[in-house]
Amino acid sequence: MIDLHRLRVFRAVVADGSINGAAATLGYTPSAVSQHLTVLQRETGLSLIERHGRGVVPTAVGRAIAHEAGRVLESMAEFESFVADVRDGHTGRLSVCYFASAGSAWIPPIIATITTEFPGLRIDLRLVELVVDATPDPDIEIFVEGSPLATSTEYDVHPLLEEPYVVVLPRDHRLADRAEIKVSELEAERWVDNDVARGPCREATLRACAAAGFMPTFHIETHDYATGIRFVAEGVGITVVPVLGCGQLPPTVIAVPLVDPTPTRRIAVRTRATLRSNLAVARVLELLRDHIAIGRLEAGFAGTQST
Structure with a gap:
């Protein structure tokens, strides 16, 4: 399999026209750059560069390889950006499970904020009373302590x-x-x-x-x-x-x-341990705490009595 990093080194050499110049740009030694080029030519079975004066130039095949490598590396950059977005919570899917009274009081304003701040993220909302045994464990679950919870996945628990x-x-x-x-x-x-x-x-x-x-x-x-x-x-x-x-x-x-x-x-929320660095999950936790803090600032039981 062709190493993508060696393709990047090769394109740097082609762009600079010099092994020494590419080495300086990449922060490598010239010998390290030369070694990458030698291995890449062995991996492809092709002659990619040739000497020209004090520098190097790509062969006709090398120019074609450099052009295609640009497309591959651009696609890989887009893929890496996509992976980062999924990891950070900017895209993909997030499942949130909650009990009825929490859903009525907290979920609508929180999800409204999340969908605005993370427009590429799909939110899967589940009312705990309607969850069946075959339903996958949620990414986030707001629950009352003492409720039965699935334990097939490692979670972090945050008291609310x-x-x-x-x-x-x-x-x-x-x-x-x-x-x-x-x-x-x-x-x-x-x-x-x-x-x-x-x-x-x-x-x-x-x-x-x-x-x-x-x-x-x-x-x-x-x-x-x-x-x-x-x-x-x-x-x-x-x-x-x-x-x-x-x-x-x-x-x-x-x-x-x-x-x-x-x-x-006692009400708590649990989140998948694998999503500790997910920005959308962190934002949901922050919004939950904000809504609870606002509720605590209300005098007495204001809001529970009808006027």
């Missing part, structure tokens, strides 16, 4: 935040004017379940209730936070959700922080 829960009540509820509500005060309420999958988010609520000395009685079972909140808006009962799960509350309900104890869930 510990998120508190609130209780969503009708605005005319007896506790709706409180600044905060003790978990024990909800024992006699009609509870609306919002996670029939019984995942780690639901377990955080059950642990807090157990610490308060009771287990909630769920009168309605729903599959997600939005549906559970709609039932509260209809006066069916109350529901407990993490702050991100509140979304845009209906005008007839209000979200109040819980205490004694405050249920919480």
Whole structure:
């Protein structure tokens, strides 16, 4: 196989018309340049240069080889640029997996920024609830600690935040004017379940209730936070959700922080270890932290209550 580096050396000699001049340009010794030319002629089985006075000139075959080598090296430069873009995240594909409430709060603005800054990158978005066993592991996954995760690929894990829960009540509820509500005060309420999958988010609520000395009685079972909140808006009962799960509350309900104890869930993001130098991945992590920091700057639970 012909060595591409020797083609570069050969073209430098042809362009300069001198082994010594090419050596000075390349930062090599003249003997090293001569050796590259000798090996290249042996690899090709062709006579590529000949002496002319104190310099060298390409043979007719050598001129043709130099011309074709230029095309090859130009294509290789484009290929290397493409590889660099893929490595840095400027092109190619990036898969991002997330759970529903994170997807609603964070994913749209983050992906809007990424598609603007990395227009050649294709983003494959996956809602974790819809992922099946045959789905390849994602490049980036936002998850709640305690969720089952595939372990077939090495990942770096980055903690994001510990998120508190609130209780969503009708605005005319007896506790709706409180600044905060003790978990024990909800024992006699009609509870609306919002996670029939019984995942780690639901377990955080059950642990807090157990610490308060009771287990909630769920009168309605729903599959997600939005549906559970709609039932509260209809006066069916109350529901407990993490702050991100509140979304845009209906005008007839209000979200109040819980205490004694405050249920919480830990959210983290994992990224493929092989993408540590990927600029798009780094940018996603930066944007995630920015959105979380903005949320923390908001006073109290501003944004969870409908006005």
